[in-house]
Amino acid sequence: MSPKGVPEAVIAAVSADEHPIAPFLRMDRMPHIWCSTCGIGTTVKALASAFEKVGTDLDKVAIVSGIGCTGRVAGYVKLDSFHSTHGRSVPFATGLKLANPELDVICFSGDGDLVAIGGNHFIHAARRNMDLKIICVNNFIYGMTGGQVAPTTPLTALTSTTPYGNAEPPFNLCHLAAACGANYVARWTALHVRRLTKTFAEMLVKPGFCFVEIITPCSTLYARKNRLGTGLDVMKYYHDNTVIEHGADPATTDIVFGGPIICGKFVERDRPTWLDYQDHYLGEKLGEKYQRGRMLQEACER
Amino acid sequence: MKADSEGVRTGIHYLDGDRAAAEGAIAAGCRFFAGYPITPSTESAEHISERFPQVGGIFIQMEDEIGSITAVIGAAWGGARSMTVTSGPGISLMMENIGLAAMLETPCVIANVQRGGPSTGLPTMVGQADVMQARWGSHGDYEIIAYAPESPQEAFDLTVKAFNMSERYRTPVIVLLDECVGHMVEKVTIPEADEIEIEPRRLTKAPIGEYLPYAYGEDLVPDMALAGMGYRFHVTGLTHDERGYPDMSEACQEWLVPRLLEKIRANADDIIQFVEEDTEGADVVVLSYGISARVSRLAIQMAREKGLKVGFLRLQAVWPFPEKRIAELAKQIRSFVVVEINLGQIFYEVQRCAAGQCETLLSPHAGGGVHRPENILKVIEKGAKAK
Amino acid sequence: MKQEIRITGFGGQGIILAGVIVGKAASIYAEKNATMTQSYGPEARGSSCSTQVIIDEQDILYPYIRESDVLVALSQEGYAKFVGELKPGGTLIYDEDLVNLGEAKKDLKLFPIQAQRIAETDLGRRIVTNIVMLGYFTAASEAVPKEAMIEAIKTSVPKGTIELNLQAFERGYDEHAQRQGKK
Ligand SMILES: Cc1ncc(C[n+]2csc(CCOP(=O)(O)OP(=O)(O)O)c2C)c(N)n1
Ligand code: SF4
Ligand SMILES: [Mg+2]
Numbered sequence: 001m002s003p004k005g006v007p008e009a010v011i012a013a014v015s016a017d018e019h020p021i022a023p024f025l026r027m028d029r030m031p032h033i034w035c036s037t038c039g040i041g042t043t044v045k046a047l048a049s050a051f052e053k054v055g056t057d058l059d060k061v062a063i064v065s066g067i068g069c070t071g072r073v074a075g076y077v078k079l080d081s082f083h084s085t086h087g088r089s090v091p092f093a094t095g096l097k098l099a100n101p102e103l104d105v106i107c108f109s110g111d112g113d114l115v116a117i118g119g120n121h122f123i124h125a126a127r128r129n130m131d132l133k134i135i136c137v138n139n140f141i142y143g144m145t146g147g148q149v150a151p152t153t154p155l156t157a158l159t160s161t162t163p164y165g166n167a168e169p170p171f172n173l174c175h176l177a178a179a180c181g182a183n184y185v186a187r188w189t190a191l192h193v194r195r196l197t198k199t200f201a202e203m204l205v206k207p208g209f210c211f212v213e214i215i216t217p218c219s220t221l222y223a224r225k226n227r228l229g230t231g232l233d234v235m236k237y238y239h240d241n242t243v244i245e246h247g248a249d250p251a252t253t254d255i256v257f258g259g260p261i262i263c264g265k266f267v268e269r270d271r272p273t274w275l276d277y278q279d280h281y282l283g284e285k286l287g288e289k290y291q292r293g294r295m296l297q298e299a300c301e302r
Numbered sequence: 303m304k305a306d307s308e309g310v311r312t313g314i315h316y317l318d319g320d321r322a323a324a325e326g327a328i329a330a331g332c333r334f335f336a337g338y339p340i341t342p343s344t345e346s347a348e349h350i351s352e353r354f355p356q357v358g359g360i361f362i363q364m365e366d367e368i369g370s371i372t373a374v375i376g377a378a379w380g381g382a383r384s385m386t387v388t389s390g391p392g393i394s395l396m397m398e399n400i401g402l403a404a405m406l407e408t409p410c411v412i413a414n415v416q417r418g419g420p421s422t423g424l425p426t427m428v429g430q431a432d433v434m435q436a437r438w439g440s441h442g443d444y445e446i447i448a449y450a451p452e453s454p455q456e457a458f459d460l461t462v463k464a465f466n467m468s469e470r471y472r473t474p475v476i477v478l479l480d481e482c483v484g485h486m487v488e489k490v491t492i493p494e495a496d497e498i499e500i501e502p503r504r505l506t507k508a509p510i511g512e513y514l515p516y517a518y519g520e521d522l523v524p525d526m527a528l529a530g531m532g533y534r535f536h537v538t539g540l541t542h543d544e545r546g547y548p549d550m551s552e553a554c555q556e557w558l559v560p561r562l563l564e565k566i567r568a569n570a571d572d573i574i575q576f577v578e579e580d581t582e583g584a585d586v587v588v589l590s591y592g593i594s595a596r597v598s599r600l601a602i603q604m605a606r607e608k609g610l611k612v613g614f615l616r617l618q619a620v621w622p623f624p625e626k627r628i629a630e631l632a633k634q635i636r637s638f639v640v641v642e643i644n645l646g647q648i649f650y651e652v653q654r655c656a657a658g659q660c661e662t663l664l665s666p667h668a669g670g671g672v673h674r675p676e677n678i679l680k681v682i683e684k685g686a687k688a689k
Numbered sequence: 690m691k692q693e694i695r696i697t698g699f700g701g702q703g704i705i706l707a708g709v710i711v712g713k714a715a716s717i718y719a720e721k722n723a724t725m726t727q728s729y730g731p732e733a734r735g736s737s738c739s740t741q742v743i744i745d746e747q748d749i750l751y752p753y754i755r756e757s758d759v760l761v762a763l764s765q766e767g768y769a770k771f772v773g774e775l776k777p778g779g780t781l782i783y784d785e786d787l788v789n790l791g792e793a794k795k796d797l798k799l800f801p802i803q804a805q806r807i808a809e810t811d812l813g814r815r816i817v818t819n820i821v822m823l824g825y826f827t828a829a830s831e832a833v834p835k836e837a838m839i840e841a842i843k844t845s846v847p848k849g850t851i852e853l854n855l856q857a858f859e860r861g862y863d864e865h866a867q868r869q870g871k872k
Contacts, residue, residue, distance in 0.1 A: 028545075074536065094362070095376025095378070098382075099360070099384070100529060
């Protein structure tokens with residue numbers, strides 16, 4: 001059953017009935033809506049493992065999703081979780097984080113959600129170095145709506161709205177995030193569960209805007225349209241075509257149809273976060289009079 | 303509970319309506335503001351950007367109005383009383399997520415300082431043509447609460463009220479200012495903090511593990527949990543059940559959506575606020591709101607000087623609509639004269655509620671200025687002759 | 690008694706601040722009602738600029754000028770635009786270096802001053818032209834008590850400039866008596 005090169009854990013995550021991360025999930029919501037060999041579940045599993053590894057206080061984690069197949073993650077994790085509107089997970093998370101800076105706020109969403117309709121929020125949150133963890137499941141397509149072209153779709157790829165092949169150049173999301181100011185930028189594929197888990201663990205403790213892109217199979221739509229085989233065939237492709245290059249200049253990591261996928265941790269730096277900047281400048285200007293946004297929650301409970 | 307004295311600028315001020323609304327928000331405990339500059343609402347944002355760092359609030363200028371309203375909703379779930387302020391094109395951009403706020407039952411306040419439209423229209427000049435948009439602007443069925451101040455003082459008072467109602471009914475509330483009220487400068491008296499009543503957030507007291515985000519009691523409003531309290535709850539803009547889980551079925555829609563409307567409708571008497579003057583024995587009742595109400599008063603005075611019997615109904619809450627009172631008055635008078643800076647919006651609501659019991663006449667204005675009292679007078683004179 | 694006042698000039702002359710001070714003086718320090726509004730919009734950009742203040746013992750029903758009692762003009766353009774709304778017998782206060790009356794209506798009470806020149810030469814700061822004008826306006830129009838105006842100035846101008854502004858105000862106020870004396 002297990003094709004060569006595909007770790008057992010991946011097989012388990014994408015096809016098991018008895019889920020290894022059941023305690024982290026809303027089991028009363030199973031079965032989930034994802035297709036059987038979709039890669040989204042794998043990314044969820046990696047995040048769960050990372051929480052375990054870091055020892056995160058799960059009461060202080062909030063997951064925010066937009067709309068899409070990936071957007072459904074918010075509904076399956078047993079955490080404070082917000083399924084917002086298409087493209088708006090980042091501003092929603094911005095408000096949530098600023099109202100309660102104690103929370104680890106994670107946006108878990110699709111490529112279309114985060115950088116097409118939500119692109120403006122994305123670049124500005126990165127510019128501000130807002131203390132958010134952005135997990136982007138990049139399946140090169142709009143899964144939820146039936147496989148239309150996305151701003152990540154490689155040139156020439158077939159989608160339901162590019163029946164003759166995509167004629168628009170795509171974004172390189174890691175390059176975009178890095179150029180806009182993200183503190184942490186990494187890319188893996190859904191095959192690299194162990195490395196992805198490690199990256200998530202780093203991301204969870206890294207202040208500022210962290211961006212992790214996971215190249216993920218949409219078996220039902222993207223793979224089928226482009227005759228890439230089953231979900232497992234796509235995993236095989238990742239295995240054979242991934243080039244790990246930590247510290248690579250994000251500008252050199254473009255993805256082209258049928259080409260190699262450069263993965264690794266591309267950026268790690270320490271720009272001050274939005275709140276750091278506020279404290280610094282307002283504190284300097286206002287002195288004693290400056291009051292940092294308090295735990296705003298108190299105002300409601302008082 | 304009472305307002306936090308730290309945020310309340312007790313005293314007598316000379317303020318424009320935009321800034322008065324901002325002070326109302328601060329007095330009401332608002333400590334999160336996300337907005338995008340747009341005339342004629344910008345003074346509000348500017349004022350808050352100056353005040354918040356000194357009262358422990360967070361001000362952020364977002365990349366657009368969509369981000370602004372969404373951040374406001376996120377902040378509410380993080381525990382903040384939160385607000386945004388906008389106008390014209392900005393309020394149109396916010397509509398999708400005002401629907402999200404209604405669906406998630408998120409307390410928050412949106413001030414819309416109305417200008418002339420459609421589109422970019424008259425950026426610096428008055429309009430009152432967003433009234434129906436406030437009511438129906440986002441897709442789907444929901445009820446909204448909207449207050450329309452006629453002066454800077456009322457901009458303060460009604461913004462406080464807007465926050466309180468948003469907490470009591472867990473709903474977005476719109477403060478519908480207009481450019482005239484927003485930019486007009488008048489005396490604003492801000493009371494002592496302990497004279498300002500603040501509605502606490504309806505936080506759940508359920509034991510961990512037993513919380514149901516959308517279970518509700520008699521008043522139809524569910525208790526709220528905030529992120530980080532340990533409930534590990536889920537909310538979604540999809541049609542959802544008691545647990546907050548998506549349930550895209552006809553049955554669940556029927557369980558959820560009528561309640562979203564009913565929690566406002568059944569409590570309308572608590573929410574509605576209007577001023578009624580001299581309607582007893584009146585032939586004509588002038589109905590207006592915001593700046594048009596101010597202008598109407600002069601026309602009413604002129605009409606009375608001519609011996610006409612004119613009453614006045616000034617809406618402070620535009621939504622929900624005072625249907626009952628209008629229906630009652632309709633039986634006693636010859637006509638309603640609706641004065642608004644649009645070409646007929648509240649007019650049709652009045653006509654609907656009057657249900658043929660009296661005439662309903664409109665004194666319209668396309669925007670860019672206020673009515674000339676003489677023009678209103680002409681309609682009042684016509685109304686006095688009705689039936 | 691109701692007073693409808695318009696102050697007009699060009700951008701940078703502090704016209705809007707002048708309106709705020711008059712409104713504040715009347716409503717906060719003289720226990721009347723006062724509504725101040727200003728023209729926004731393209732016509733408020735760059736050159737022309739104006740503010741209206743309605744003062745009344747009663748509630749102000751209609752917050753805009755119908756027929757002005759007082760026009761304070763600091764620019765030719767503003768004067769030309771608004772002189773028509775002055776009611777018969779109304780008060781026209783103007784900077785005679787900046788405004789040429791031309792064929793003025795005969796039935797106006799005229800109060801000329803050289804506010805800008807006074808600000809520049811006597812006080813050394815052109816920026817206080819508006820406050821010199823307010824001093825003169827206070828004496829000439831009697832629309833708002835002098836003490837109330839002083840209080841309003843103190844709470845409206847930047848902290849470090851109160852002294853200078855009060856000097857400017859007094860200078861404008863005295864100018865009225867001087868000019869009356871010369872008549
Ligand atoms: C304002 C708005 N426009 C369009 C949609 C329809 N829509 C839902 S999901 C989606 C795209 C999802 O693609 P992506 O974000 O890549 O997520 P995926 O399903 O691929 O995980 C679209 C266009 C919507 N929900 N809201
Ligand atoms: S459509 Fe594609 S992205 Fe969506 S669940 Fe199926 S495989 Fe996954
Ligand atoms: Mg996608």
